[in-house]
Amino acid sequence: MKIAIIGTRGIPNHYGGFEQFAEYLAKGLVERGHDITVYNSHSHPYQQPEWNGVKLVHCNDPEDKWGTVGQFIYDLNCIRHSRSQNYDIILQLGYTSSTVWGWLLPRKKSIITTNMDGLEWKRTKYSKPVRNFLKWAEYLGTVYSDHWIADSLGIQDYLTKKYNIPSTYIPYGAFPFEEAESNCLASYDVKEYDYNMLIARLEPENNVDTILEGVSRASNKSPFLVVGKHNTKYGEYLKNKFASFGHIRFVGGIYDINVLNNLRYFSNLYFHGHSVGGTNPSLLEAMASQTLICANRNEFNSTILEKDALYFSNAEEVTKCLDSIRKQEYQSWVDNNLHKIKHIYEWNKIIDQYENHFKTIYSTQHEIQQNIPS
Template structure:
């Protein structure tokens, strides 16, 4: 099948979860014999027209000049380009800045399937008008798509109850990490299991502030790594607020998956504060990295982790966790989460599910067309 993926800043990943997902999915589908194109921002660091057999189309992206408005222009440019191609299927990732152009998608000759992502309108970083817009954009995603994918059972239930639409449940994936090396720790002057960490976009709904407040109050002052881009307004706020906590280290974004896996593996506790959305890719990667997880208490996290994690609701919970918990006390949690990755969330399983989804909607469409023709 000839399949295009839109809705990301491009691959290889230099940004976030959807980009990492698109990278693995596109490469896996090419290895299964499909013709895959991923749309990239023109400013993406990787400027070649192909990556591991995946075709790349670079479209003008004025986000660096226009801010958020530039995302809408970029998505429009991607969609306009897709209209001139002969794709069998377009996989649209998310809806925040693309579904306003949904009426321009080439739905007459191409099947559109959309990963509806999480509940973007719940993100507290957005003003009320923006959140209202995102609710509308979410609705448009249900109108201008032929099929829908939910990355968590909670999102699947939400789509069924809110919009009465059926969706296919396919979570994100991860590759098991079982070859640790302490070499990466030398770069950060760390010792195995002598530090704690988090990996996240520095945004309010990821509970970074809550976690860091607990870290600052803890009597144990082991190093705490904050991995994520911090050259933002909220990032600057957090750095200023916790500047007196010398054990908190803002080390920026890291996109080397081997480095991330090793940092997670050798941490004492990995904090996962995400509270909005479906199955977060970084949570599955943490499980695959054999780290001990302390997660924000919410249905999206508990559905995946079940009883194999520690949970927090507030800064005091974080403080207590840092002061009392050691990774070696909870080895069954770590082992059970790795087992889930291997048997449920392993990337090849997820890619198989996407391929099956594509085959099903492709064959169904052609059967309908054949019946109409006859």
Template sequence: MSKMKIAIIGTRGIPNHYGGFEQFAEYLSVGLVKQGHHVTVYNSHKHPYQKSEWNSVKIIHCNDPEHKYGTVGQFIYDFNCIMDTRKKNYDIILQLGYTSSSIWGWLLPRKKSIVTTNMDGLEWKRTKFSKPIQFFLKYAEKLGVKYSDHLIADSVGIQEHIRNKYGKESDYIPYGSHLFEKCNEEILEEYNVVSYNYNMLIARLEPENSIETILDGVVLSKLEVPILVIGNHETKFGEFLKNKFKSNKNICFLGGIYDINVLNNLRYYSNLYFHGHTVGGTNPSLLEAMGSNSLICANDNIFNKSILGSDAFYFKDQKDVASYIKDIKKNENLKLLDNNSIKIKTTYSWEVIIKQYLNHFKSIIIKKQK
């Protein structure tokens, strides 16, 4: 098959300065270029990186007025990106997410390009959104399906949802990660913790991430083992949590930490790593935890179980959390750590994920040619 021309839209751009989809676009685009394909990533004009090429990936900057108009600006940015794709001759347009782009889906150049969309998580389930916004997100999801030629689900839970709700099949391709090996115990000194004698969680401080349940379990355990809570706490729910647990000195709200080396070391030397996410697909932070030798206690749901299988502990309520904190030791569960490391190597490595996307692209081009 000849070299493909691929565009990636739906992110703020590369190199990653923002989050999961941006990191994904970074790894995927570079990986595809190394395979000899022509890849263009659409960037916000406010992105810190202003050149027109990065690691042989072409970059197109589009006007992004989010700094002026807030959320409305995201819709305008996506509109500008889609309008630019109409001027080009891409073989494939990979759309990451649908939240602020699907209302413009009818403008995608589907006659000359194949549009395939990674449907992201079940955004309309997020409790931080008001009822009207949740209603809109359900509608946006429906449009995302309608205006895509092919769909990608990054978890089996999302794949099942798309099949059950829309009667559509999607290709399951998860997120990717790396194994962490550069351990540095000295990092713990800054956070006043001792190796394997503290627990932690990393998440947006939002209700659907089970943070209140986890911290209720910490209190219920009556142990003074520190738990590090990593995530921006200067939010309405963050303030609620800090106020509720202010008398518990072992609950340490650290705010957001974005240095991946620090995060990986904290995960590596923790006793228990709590993953409370209940909404979404293959969560990047969960894979990072698996690759960082974390002993994981996860919320009991299909998204987490489809990734971790029997190699984690699962909680439904604060009693479960308290029981694990009292009874579970990392050094007694090394087999689980080994199994999760093997999964990162064999199933969730970026090399494997890039190959799966490449196969997906090739297959949808062949389908169009038939």
């Protein structure tokens, strides 16, 4: 099948979860014999027309000049280009800045299937007018798509109750990480199992402030690595607030998956503060890299982790975990989470589910067309 993926900044990943997902999915589908195109920002660091057999289309992205408005223009440019192609299927990732252009999607030529992402309108960083807009954008995502994908059972239940639409549940995936090497630790001045960490976009709904407040109060002064781009307004706020705590280290974004896996593997505790949306890719990667996870207490995290993690709801619980928990005492939880990755969330299994979804909607569409009287 000829399939396009829109809704990301592009691949290879230099940004976040959707980009990492698009990278793995596109490469996996090419290996299964499909013709895959991913739409990239014109400013993406990788400027070649192809990556590991995946075709890349670079569209003008004025976000660096116009800010948020530029995201909408970029999505418009991607959709306009898709109209000139003959894709069998277009996979749309998310809805925040794309579904306002949904009426332009080439639905007569291509089947549109949308990964509805999380509940973006719940993000506290947005003002009330923006959150109201996101609710509307979410609704448009249900109007201008032919099929829908939910990345968590919670999102699938929400789509059924809110919009009465059927959706296909396909979570994100991860590759098991079992060949750890401690060589990269020296670059971050940390020692095996003698540091704690988090990886996240530095945004309020990821509970970074709550986690770091707990870190600052803890008696345990082992290094705490904060991995994520911090040259933002909120990042500056966090750096200023915790500037007097030398063991809290803002190390910036890291996009080398091998480095990330090793840092997670050799950490004592890994904090996952995401509270909005479905299955977060970084949570599955943490499970796959055999780290002991302390997650924000919410249904999206607990559905995946079940009883094999620590949970926190406030800074006091973060402090308690840091001062009393050692990874070696919870190896069975680590092993259980790795088992889930291998048997439920392993990337090849997830790619198979996406391929089956594409085959199903493609064959169904052709059956409908064949039964339409000429």
